[in-house]
Amino acid sequence: MKESERDQTAPISESVLEDRVLQAAEEAFARVMAGVPEQLATMPPDLDLADAIRWAGDRVTELLAGLSELPLESLLGLDHESGATTPMPNGEPVRVQATAGTVAEARVWVHPVGDLASGALHFLLSDLVTASGGTIPGSLAGFTPEQIATPVTAGAGTLLRLWVPAGAAAGCYHGHVFAHGVIGAAVPIVVTLT
Amino acid sequence: MRTATELLESYACLTRAAMAETVAGGAPGSYLYELLRDYTDRQGKGLRPGLLLAAAEACGASIRTALPAATALELLHTSFLIHDDVEDHSRLRRGKPTLHELHGVPLAINAGDALANLATQPLMSSAFPRYRSREVLAELRMAIRQTTEGQALELGWRRHTVVDLTEVDYLELVGRKTCWYTTMAPLRIAALLGRWQPASAALDRLGFLAGCAFQIRDDLLDVTPGGQEGKEPHSDIAEGKRTVMLIHLLSVTPPDQRQWIVGYLGKAEHERTQLEQSQLLRMMVEAGSLAYAEQLAEVLGQAARRSFDEAFGDLPASAELDSLRALVDYLIDRS
Numbered sequence: 001m002k003e004s005e006r007d008q009t010a011p012i013s014e015s016v017l018e019d020r021v022l023q024a025a026e027e028a029f030a031r032v033m034a035g036v037p038e039q040l041a042t043m044p045p046d047l048d049l050a051d052a053i054r055w056a057g058d059r060v061t062e063l064l065a066g067l068s069e070l071p072l073e074s075l076l077g078l079d080h081e082s083g084a085t086t087p088m089p090n091g092e093p094v095r096v097q098a099t100a101g102t103v104a105e106a107r108v109w110v111h112p113v114g115d116l117a118s119g120a121l122h123f124l125l126s127d128l129v130t131a132s133g134g135t136i137p138g139s140l141a142g143f144t145p146e147q148i149a150t151p152v153t154a155g156a157g158t159l160l161r162l163w164v165p166a167g168a169a170a171g172c173y174h175g176h177v178f179a180h181g182v183i184g185a186a187v188p189i190v191v192t193l194t
Numbered sequence: 195m196r197t198a199t200e201l202l203e204s205y206a207c208l209t210r211a212a213m214a215e216t217v218a219g220g221a222p223g224s225y226l227y228e229l230l231r232d233y234t235d236r237q238g239k240g241l242r243p244g245l246l247l248a249a250a251e252a253c254g255a256s257i258r259t260a261l262p263a264a265t266a267l268e269l270l271h272t273s274f275l276i277h278d279d280v281e282d283h284s285r286l287r288r289g290k291p292t293l294h295e296l297h298g299v300p301l302a303i304n305a306g307d308a309l310a311n312l313a314t315q316p317l318m319s320s321a322f323p324r325y326r327s328r329e330v331l332a333e334l335r336m337a338i339r340q341t342t343e344g345q346a347l348e349l350g351w352r353r354h355t356v357v358d359l360t361e362v363d364y365l366e367l368v369g370r371k372t373c374w375y376t377t378m379a380p381l382r383i384a385a386l387l388g389r390w391q392p393a394s395a396a397l398d399r400l401g402f403l404a405g406c407a408f409q410i411r412d413d414l415l416d417v418t419p420g421g422q423e424g425k426e427p428h429s430d431i432a433e434g435k436r437t438v439m440l441i442h443l444l445s446v447t448p449p450d451q452r453q454w455i456v457g458y459l460g461k462a463e464h465e466r467t468q469l470e471q472s473q474l475l476r477m478m479v480e481a482g483s484l485a486y487a488e489q490l491a492e493v494l495g496q497a498a499r500r501s502f503d504e505a506f507g508d509l510p511a512s513a514e515l516d517s518l519r520a521l522v523d524y525l526i527d528r529s
């Protein structure tokens with residue numbers, strides 16, 4: 001029945017309205033999806049034998065490229081982007097170059113010393129300040145992952161992503177990355193804003 | 195955890211930089227590339243690339259891998275906007291005059307064409323996995339097909355004063371014109387790039403339902419004072435767009451008022467006066483059409499949230515998944 005044929009002025013209950021809306025949505029969804037194949041990049045059905053062989057050859061080449069690409073990316077550490085990496089075993093600060101209005105990234109590592117109890121390490125960034133009092137709030141940072149389960153048997157890394165506000169003044173911003181949990185660690189960080 | 199707007203802004207920074215790289219340089223500058231840079235520099239919310247990147251991260255893909263696809267989608271969106279503004283005779287886009295207002299219709303159409311072509315360029319980036327480029331390209335082509343089909347429906351309805359429409363017709367239109375490239379394609383592409391696969395049928399349904407809720411709220415914002423930043427107020431009413439409020443009004447209004455509305459919609463856009471536009475808005479308010487649209491968006495939004503749980507239920511819990519959920523909630527509840 002069309003909307004125009006229905007008595008729309010009569011009050012309808014919320015559940016009736018919900019059922020009607022969901023039914024309409026299902027019908028519309030089916031119309032939109034009609035004719036959309038589950039896999040869009042499958043071999044077109046009307047290829048002659050020669051083109052079908054070419055298509056299959058191309059696909060095999062792409063998949064082989066993928067098979068070699070993935071381990072290569074992992075091997076080189078390219079599968080996780082990072083603006084900087086920091087071994088920092090000697091208390092060296094994490095150094096990050098950044099531009100206002102962009103996202104700065106750095107990989108931060110925590111190295112276990114001695115035995116650790118089981119638990120989790122949560123990462124946090126302090127506010128970053130310059131000598132002249134300029135501040136970038138630590139709340140503008142995110143970590144991936146935000147926490148790491150311990151004990152860790154080797155250096156545990158997390159990707160720090162800091163959104164630098166568009167209006168932030170150029171300068172050297174100092175602060176700390178904190179790892180809270182079964183151990184406490186504070187890794188100094190210097191963000192140079194140009 | 196960062197808010198959805200902070201998340202969007204951080205993703206938008208990355209996408210803007212990648213878009214700037216794609217449209218950098220080139221000749222003729224003053225007739226083409228400067229026009230492209232003007233539109234790509236304008237700061238939109240970056241919903242589409244933001245959703246793609248957030249979903250990719252939730253599925254275990256890196257930003258580096260997903261960024262070319264997100265950039266391609268945003269460039270495609272920008273090319274649609276340029277043509278859309280010409281088709282709708284819009285005068286403002288993201289707070290500035292539209293490209294055809296600044297440079298004339300022929301140069302604007304040409305710029306839109308160029309941008310649609312440049313949109314595929316990021317997929318040639320060495321960061322982008324070659325074994326996925328065929329699938330992602332197929333997704334972009336499907337997004338173009340659905341969007342242009344949806345746009346054709348809307349323009350055709352307006353050209354021929356089609357008024358006998360139902361909610362299903364409206365939701366189909368929105369599914370094609372808005373949902374596919376705003377919410378469905380970003381989620382589908384993210385799933386292709388990730389290590390973990392969400393349930394595909396639920397993912398499509400999530401994209402559709404969230405996109406519909408998003409569009410209905412967009413329709414409502416158009417009639418809310420100060421609702422649409424950077425756009426002319428009541429532009430949908432002025433253009434005679436078949437919003438869900440208009441379709442509801444046509445179905446409940448008495449025959450004499452309906453005749454007046456059909457007469458209004460049958461006029462050319464420049465013949466519709468401010469007074470008539472205000473009259474139509476008043477009729478929508480009095481008929482409860484705005485309240486009805488709110489209810490519709492609410493029901494669809496709740497259904498989208500259920501689909502989210504279904505789609506991503508088997509993925510490992512992570513901060514990235516929480517961020518994606520926050521972003522989907524933001525899309526659904528936009529205000």
